[in-house]
Amino acid sequence: MKRHQKLMGIAALGAAFALVMSGCAPAGNGGGDNGEGEAQTVEGADYNPQPRENLAEGGELRIPVSNIAEQLNYFHSDGDARVTQIATWFRPQILLMDPDGTVKKNDAYLDDYSFGIEDGKTVLHFKVNEKAVWNDGTPIDVTAFKATWEANSGENEEYQPNATDGWKEIESVEAGENDRDVIVTFKGEFAWPEMVYSQLLHPDVNTPELFNTAFLGDWHPEWAAGPYTVDEYDKTGGVVTLVPNEKWWGNAPLLDKVSFIQMEPTAAVNALRNGEVDMAETGSAELLAQVEGLEGVETYKGQATGNAIFTLNSANPVLADLNVRKAIFEAISIEQVKEIVFNGLNYTEEPAGSLTLFSFQPNYVNALEEAGRKDGDVDGANKLLDEAGWVVGDDGIREKDGERLSLVFPNHSDTETARARSLAVQAQLKEVGVEVTIDTRPSADFAEDYTTQNGDIFFLSFTSSDPFGAAWFCQLYCSDSGLNLSGTGTPEIDKMIHEELETISDPEEQTKKAMEMESQIFAETWGIIPVLNGPEIWTVKEGLANLTPEPYSGLDLFGITPVENVGYEK
Incomplete structure (x- = not known):
């Protein structure tokens, strides 16, 4: 279910893609109390959970999203968190999750779900509901489980999956008593069997070409299954409209219509004020101020399960040197960035x-600190750049072999918070002789810009769909990962992960080993570092319940609930 981490462009934070890529907006006030008393943390989930019997039938839900990527296959490496957020409403959710990360079956799709050790190997058992069918009439059975595994296993390198973690440990996918009885056998004892099969791929998506290209600009609702289906997709306008699916066999969806509308974060708040959307991300003081006193809405604050990060593009020759990258990361003051992002939110x-665990999880270690990074260390950064041969020029910018130490920093947000954060980084790096050009771009461009590395420094968010952090270690740090595009992975790190980490079958021991490795990898690569987590803050129409059924996004920690249960209180 943390099936993969996802890139997010950071909305109020300043553009989060979800890796999926997605827009996350942390809240808080790292810089003091702003006269509101001592700064507070945000803990747990906050999303108005309600049983179906408390909710009315009917109504419309209009959700703003920062971007809709061209790649609409959420298993693909270019699919982002917003694609997953939208597609979850009309593609199979076969496994659900409580906010604390406890996995359970979705009764609409599965009659039974279990796993255990059999003959020294971890084995998953699924019994699929005999009513479960894809929209084109194809039964949901072992063929879908096989297609999903084959596309994500990494065996066929022509497939471009978001992550092979977990999938590559599977030995076979076979039918039991019948095709609805699915048996998934791992190669040995495996620590994280619950990480796979939260969602399924239609069995007709059975070639690399279809997997990689069929979903470009096309949702393919015939290959979907769920309470809703795609009614209309205005690609140019950035609007996806969903309606109840006549072929759905489970509990009827409560809403008459669900729309996802692409817009910038400031525009989303204005649209909420004007009654044009029913929820908006308000994760900064400037956005919260826009909804202060607004009638008919409620604001929810939950612990975000995402990391805002900085990445560097080592393909730029000026960033090829490890010590140059380390110097840049040391010159940046994360504490100042946090003060800007959390300003006015009374949050700490x-x-x-770490990108493996959150600070509220057991066995968390500050791997970045263990790697030896010092925050805002101007002297240390200058020393590293001097030793690397970069000489300060007359205008204060360093040069080497006739080339300036100049970087492009894309900013995919229209908020003042994002602008202030970018200007702070620009000033911090100028102090050590690094020229930074801030290039403000539409949020809609984030996915393409990041996946093509159209820039040198990126500030974005990795958001997690489950608590199994060590399970996805390769997705973060392997050299062929589609998530970490800094280009700083190495064959030696890959070998270490595969031979020393992934061979550990005990979840706690593997997690402890991952935390040890993470600090080592930071020190050997300096291509990607965590910055902050933040709270998730949304202002929504009063009475809206079960707000965030999709993974990677929302106010319910790791929770995934059935989309058909989202609705308005009676």
Whole structure:
């Protein structure tokens, strides 16, 4: 279910893609109390959970999203968190999750779900509901489980999956008593069997060409299955409209219509004020101020399960040197960035020193600190750049062999918070002789810009769909990962992950080993570092319940609930 981490462009934060890529907006006030008393942390989920019997039938839900990527296959490496957010409403959710990360079957799709050790190997058992069918009439059975595994396993390198973690550990997918009885056998004892099969791929998507290209600009609702279906997709206008699916066999969806509308974060808040959308991300003081006193809405604050990060594009020759990248990361003051992002939100948090675990999880270690990084260390950064042969020129910018130490920093957000954050980084790096050009771009461009590395420094968010952090370690740090595009992975790191980490079958021991490795990898690559987590803050129409059924996004920690249960209180 943390099937993969996802890139997010950071909305109020300043553009989050979800890796999926997605827009996450942390809240808080790292810079003090702003006269509101001592800064507070945000803990747990906050999303108005309600049983179906408390909710009315009917109504419309209009959700703003920062971007809709061209790649609409959420298993693909270019699919982002917003694609997953939207597609979850009309593609199979066969496994659900409580906010704390406890996995359970979705009764609409599965009659039974279990796993255990059999003959020294971890084995998953699924019994699919005999009513479950794809929209084109194809039964949901072992063929879908096989197609999903084959596309994500990494065996056929022509497929471009978001992650092979977990999938590559599977030995076979076979039918049991019948095709609805699915048996998934791993190669040995495997620590994280619940990480796979939260969602399924239609069995007709059975070639690399279809997997990689069929979903470009096309949702393919015939290859979907769920309470809703795609009624209309205005690609130019960035609007996806969903309606109840006549072929759905489970509990009827409560809403008459669900729309996802692409817009910038400031525009989304204005649209909420004007009654044009029913929820908006309000994760900064400037956005919260826009909804202060607004009638008919409620604001929810939950602990975000995402990391805002900085990445560097090592394909740029000026960033090829490890010590140059380390110097840039040391010159940046994360504490100042947090003060800007959390300003006015009366929020504080523990340092986000890991991309594997959050500070509220057991066995968390501040791996970034362990790697030896010092925050805002101007002297240390200058020393590293001097040693690397970069000489300060007359205008204060360093040069080497006739080339300036100049970087492009894309900013995919229209908020003042994002602008202030970018200007702070620009000033911090100028202090050590690094020229930074801020290039403000539409949020809609984020996915393409990141996946093509159209820039040198990126500020974005990795958001997690489950708590199994170590399970996805390769997705973060392997050299062929479609998530970490810094280009700083190495064959030696790959070998270490595969031979020393992934061979550990005990989840706790593997997690402890991952935390040890993470600090080593930071020190050997300096291509990607965590910055902050933040809270998730949304202002929504009063009475809206079960707000965030999709993974990677929302106010319910790791929770995934049935989309048909989203609705308005009676």
